[in-house]
Amino acid sequence: MSSIAxxxxxxxxxxxxxDDALHTGIIRANExxxxxxxxxVKDHEVLVEQGRPKVFRLHLKVTFLVE
Structure with missing residues (x-):
């Protein structure tokens, strides 16, 4: 049987x-x-506030099988 992703x-x-952003993304996608x-991981960026890293952001591509 063939499948579609x-x-x-x-x-x-x-x-x-x-690392935490990746873990969060995977957990949320599975929910x-x-x-x-x-x-x-397509891309990553850091949002800076007052000269310090504030938010670590990952842009992800998630592949899943269609039922």
Whole structure:
């Protein structure tokens, strides 16, 4: 049997760091999507406030199988 995959883009933020942002993004994607198969980090950025890193943001591509 063949399968069809769909890819969506989302952003995940954390004030702790990129690892935490990735973990948050994966957990959140799994809460709203079924059959998540992969997550690709497309881009990353740091929002700065008063000269210090404030928010670590990842732009992700999430691949999941369509039922």
């Amino acid at each position: 769909k890819i969506i883009e989302l952003s995940a933020d954390s004030e702790k760091g990129f 709203t999507l079924r059959n998540v198969r992969s997550v690709w």
